[in-house]
Amino acid sequence: MADKDKRSTGGKLPPGVKTKLKAPMATLPPGAKSGGDGAPSGLTRSDFVSDQDVRWCPGCGDYAVLATVQRLMPELGIPREKIVFISGIGCSSRFPYYMNAYGMHSIHGRAPTIATGLKATRPDLDIWVVTGDGDSLSIGGNHIIHLMRRNVNLQVLLFNNQIYGLTKGQYSPTSEVGKITKSTPFGSIDHPFNPTALVLGAEASFVGRTMDRDPKHMKEMFRMAHDHAGTGFVEIYQNCNIFNDAAFFVYTEKATKKERTIFIEHGKPLVYAGETKGLRLEGFHLESVDLDTGSWSVADCVVYDETSIELASIMARVFWHEELPQPFGVFYRERRETYEEQLQQQIESVIDRDGKGTLEDLLHAGDTWTIA
Amino acid sequence: MTKNIESLSEATVLFAGDSGDGMQLAGTQFTLATAYAMNDLATLPDFPAEIRAPAGTTYGISGFQLRFGSTDIRTPGDEVDLLVAMNPAALKVNLSRVRIGGTILVNGNAFDKRSLDLAGLESNPLEDGSLDRYRLISVELTRLTRETLVDSGLKQKDIDRSKNMFALGMSLWMYSRPLDPALDWISNKFAKNEQIRDANLKLLRKGFHFGETTEQFAVRYEISPAKMQPGTYRAIQGIHALAMGLVAAGERSGLTIFYASYPITPASDLLHALSRYKNYGVMTMQTEDEIAAIGAAIGAGFGGNIGITGTSGPGLALKTEAAGLALITELPVVIVNVMRGGPSTGLPTKTEQSDLLQAMFGRSGDSPLPVLAASTPGDCFETAYEACRIAVNYMTPVILLVDGYLANGSEPWMIPDVDSLKPFDVRFAEAADDEETFLPYSRDDKTLARRWAKPGTPGLEHRIGGLEKENETGNISYEGDNHELMTHLRAEKVERVLAEIPPLDVFGDKSGDVLVIGWGSTRGAIEAAVAQARSAGNKVGSVHLRFLNPLTSEIAEIAGRFKQLLVPELNNGQLVRILRDRFLLPFVPFNKIQGRPFRASEIVGAIEEMIV
Structure with a gap:
């Protein structure tokens, strides 16, 4: 592109810029390589690894999520240049820097707004919003709910670690009551949010939950969220081993995972603990029953229907329940027109009705007069 | 009866009444008729923040002032020649604006004890001599309106609400304005409701003829057309000129105009105007709040469009942090601020040049950006166009300042020649064979604009964000010397906009x-x-x-x-x-x-x- 050659490269300062800086900055960061050819086929995980060193704490749950997303990307068949990661502020929001795709690390809580503006004008892009519990449920709470009701076709990965990590350990809107943190030395008195119930209440069209310690499940959840036409919301239970270690171990670790979790799947009965237990409905309440005592069988258990808002609402409300297992999987899925589809349709229908307007038409619309 | 006809070079008329009296409508129609009469003109709509304040009170008074003439008209007038006051409160609020010897036209039926009490008047100004220095014309507007519409089948409430049309008719007659524009407007507006349409048409004509026949009007005025530069004109309100300037920017740049905004007075009218322009390819979005509006505009800018958001003072305060993001990511975003009295909620419906310092300095860090201001309703067109052009050509957020007076005010506007508008320099980056690695923060030598590499472009995958970035690579850098360099570069880029400024006209x-x-x-x-x-x-x-x-x-x-x-x-x-x-x-x-x-x-x- 000849007309682009005027751009300066090689670290030279443009003429007239005053600076104290003597040496030009390095033009090539360590490990940098040129961009790919953009062909979707033949890409591998490494094609989605950026040249930046990952700066999360060793042992952080974020690493597993990153690796999972990088493994999933080549399988989706989307050209790399069409993929955009947009984040807010917080540990997880550094995510875009580590993905070799387009990305923006924006400001606290606002990633959904930027992603909405981008998707509205560029429906061809595959957009992923990466956010945390503080980012999207506190400072960005307003945006996450409106993103859900608008049903913009993108994916939201909510890294829930029930703590503020980057600001070094204050309680978050998902922290449990009584939590002792730097800002709550006598225990938090704030009742926590239940993120899945929150977004269901905000008219989300796809709601899922997964955990950082189960990469296989995570990958399937991400894939399903991606394949969903609409906002695909996935809450990830993610361990912060520095400020809130083991917050989800009761669900994620071998010793208790089997008894304390249930993986819900559309069209399948709600059974868990190696099919020795199940969930049945007693009125509107879920009840855990033993399937190996002869009193109850799989046939008594609820067959999950992810298109039922009623079931999803009941399931989402199973939240740190002492007698019921914590649900993981797709709670709800509904095909509803997306925001950008409707925006485009409206424009097309007005053009169909009134014809494509030109600037001249607009300027001369209404009453005019001419002075010779 | 035969009337004396007096020629004037200019006149100022003020319509004032309750918020529900239709004074803005009467003023707008008088403006249109005046544009037809080819006078130069300037308007000042002035209304309370309350939608329908209690009737008859002084704080519910809505006014529309208009100055017009055969000469060059630059302001809506210092002193009013004709005040049309629909009730005692309207008279009380506006009397000080009327020229000594000026004409006061009142609805005589509205000066009863209760209305005088509501306006806080101890005696009736129509009788106590306080209006001796003015020419007072008291017309029984309520009675005449009711008599005119006695067979209309309309309810009393609807009949009484229509008296603005009678008053408009009288005023049009008094200044020899054509009746047709208002007749056409009514016919179109109420095309689907014949009863209302016919009632309004009848009242308007009746008011006009009343002027002709009543002995109360001894003089009729004429104002010859203004001498204006040759060209095609239309009457334009500032906010509409602004909206068209944005559409023009879209057409000339070939980029999509994406406007996101949260309702706020007096900027909402820009959202209203642009949301009707769907067939001009304009995208609009009403967001959940002010921050979401600028966020969406930034997203649109990242995607290779012209992202625009609009607001008024307190809303600009809310957008501050995001404006800083647009600045450091060096993306084209236009922020329109229709200023109003501040601080805080301040005076929502009143004009003020309130936010220049906020526009200049209201962000964290050293964060200069271009700031432009429009100077007349018509100038809103060109300034809006220019704001978009600079945002794109220099890859920067731009703040465009207008105020309530400009946004709501009208003037005759010579429709510009679209081809004479300055060109846009839209250059999206594309991967070059000789480039080892893409440098999103390498710059144009002349403008210092960084490269605009929109998502979807193969080979230019890169990350931007709010953290300080290393020169050229755009990678995160906390290094001191680099931060100083980047701060200087961002400042210098704004200074380079000087190349766009034509010599000042004294x-x-x-x-x-x-x-x-x-x-x-x-x-x-x-x-x-x-x-x-x-x-x-x-x-x-x-x-x-x-x-x-x-x-x-x-x-x-x-x-x-x-x-x-x-x-x-x-x-x-x-x-x-x-x-x-x-x-x-x-x-x-x-x-x-x-x-x-x-x-x-x-x-x-x-x-x-x-x-x-």
């Missing part, structure tokens, strides 16, 4: 006693004042700034040719601080902070005070 004397320096909506009042001061024999000139940042050093050169420097502003002194800081010259502030524009006479007073 109005009036090119050297002399007083130079008046203004920005934004005060242009009309300043130039009218300079013309008046000159005709009184003073050597006075003025310059008006469209670009508040960067500031052209030409100001200092021109200032050097005058003995004194006056800076009138509708705030407590904002441009004056910037000028003093930049040029170290003795700029003298002259401020009005009353939610209303300057009268030319006020500025004349300030000029004369300096010379004496």
Whole structure:
């Protein structure tokens, strides 16, 4: 592109810029390589690894999520240049820097707004919003709910670690009551949010939950969220081993995972603990029953229907329940027109009705007069 | 009866009544008729923040002032020649604006005990002699309206609400305005409701004929067409000119205009206007809040479009952090601020040049961005276009300042030649074979604009964000020297916009006693004042700034040719601080902070005070 050659490269300062800086900055960061050819086929995980060193704490749950997303990307068949990661502020929001795709690390809580503006004008892009519990449920709470009701076709990965990590350990809107943190030395008195119930209440069209310690499940959840036409919301239970270690171990670790979790799947009965237990409905309440005592069988258990808002609402409300297992999987899925589809349709229908307007038409619309 | 016909060079009319009396409508229709009569004109709609304040109270009064003439009209008028007052409260609120000897037309039926009490009047001004210095015409508007519509089948409430049409008809007659524009408007507006349509048409005509027949109107006025430059004209309201300027930017740049906004007075009208332009390819979005609006605009800018958001003062405060993001990511975003009285909620419906300092400095860190201001309703078109052009050509957020007075005000506008608009320089980056790695922060030598690599472009995958970035690579860098370099680069880029600023046009004397320096909506009042001061024999000139940042050093050169420097502003002194800081010259502030524009006479007073 000849007309682009005027751009300066090689670290030279443009003429007239005053600076104290003597040496030009390095033009090539360590490990940098040129961009790919953009062909979707033949890409591998490494094609989605950026040249930046990952700066999360060793042992952080974020690493597993990153690796999972990088493994999933080549399988989706989307050209790399069409993929955009947009984040807010917080540990997880550094995510875009580590993905070799387009990305923006924006400001606290606002990633959904930027992603909405981008998707509205560029429906061809595959957009992923990466956010945390503080980012999207506190400072960005307003945006996450409106993103859900608008049903913009993108994916939201909510890294829930029930703590503020980057600001070094204050309680978050998902922290449990009584939590002792730097800002709550006598225990938090704030009742926590239940993120899945929150977004269901905000008219989300796809709601899922997964955990950082189960990469296989995570990958399937991400894939399903991606394949969903609409906002695909996935809450990830993610361990912060520095400020809130083991917050989800009761669900994620071998010793208790089997008894304390249930993986819900559309069209399948709600059974868990190696099919020795199940969930049945007693009125509107879920009840855990033993399937190996002869009193109850799989046939008594609820067959999950992810298109039922009623079931999803009941399931989402199973939240740190002492007698019921914590649900993981797709709670709800509904095909509803997306925001950008409707925006485009409206424009097309007005053009169909009134014809494509030109600037001249607009300027001369209404009453005019001419002075010779 | 035969009327005396008197020729005038100009006149000022003010319609005033309850918020529900339809005064804005009467004023708008009078404006349209005046445009038809080919007079030059300027308007000042003035309404309360309350939608329907209790009827009859002074705080519910809505007004529409209009000045028109055969001469060059620059302001909506210092003194009112005809006040149309629909009730005692409207008279009380506006009496001080009426010229001694001016005409006051009132609805005589509205001056009962209860209405006088509501207006806080102890005696009836129609009878107590307080209006002796004016020409009072009391017309039984309510009774005449009811009689006219006795067979209309409309409810009493609807009949009474229509009396503005009778008043409009009388006013049109009094100033020899054509009746057709208002008749056409009513026919279109109420096409689907014949009963209402016919009632309004009848009342309008009746009012017009009442003027002709009643002995109360002894004189009828004529104002010949203004001498205007050859061209095709239309009457334009500032906010509509602004909306069209944005559409023009989209058409000329080939980029999609994406406008996101949260409702706020008086900026909402821009959202209303643009949301109707879907067939011009404009995308609009009403967001959940102010921050979401600028966030969406940034997203659109990232995607290769012109992202625009609009708001008013308190909303700009909410957008501050995101404006900083647009600045450091160097993306084109236009932020329109339709200013109103502040701070906080302030005076939502009243005009003020409230936010220049906020626009200049209201962000964290060293964060300069171009700031432009429109100076007349018609100028909103070109300034909006220019704001978009600079945002794109320099890859920067731009703040465009207009105010409530400009947004709501109207004037005859010569429709511009689209081909004469300056071109856009849209260059999306594409992967080059000789490029080892993509450098999103490498810059154009001339403008210092960074490369605009929109998602979807193969080979240019890159990450941007709010953290300080390393020069050229755009990678995160906390290194001190780099931060200093980047701060200088961002500042220098805004200074490069100076290349876009045409030489300043000095109005009036090119050297002399007083130079008046203004920005934004005060242009009309300043130039009218300079013309008046000159005709009184003073050597006075003025310059008006469209670009508040960067500031052209030409100001200092021109200032050097005058003995004194006056800076009138509708705030407590904002441009004056910037000028003093930049040029170290003795700029003298002259401020009005009353939610209303300057009268030319006020500025004349300030000029004369300096010379004496």
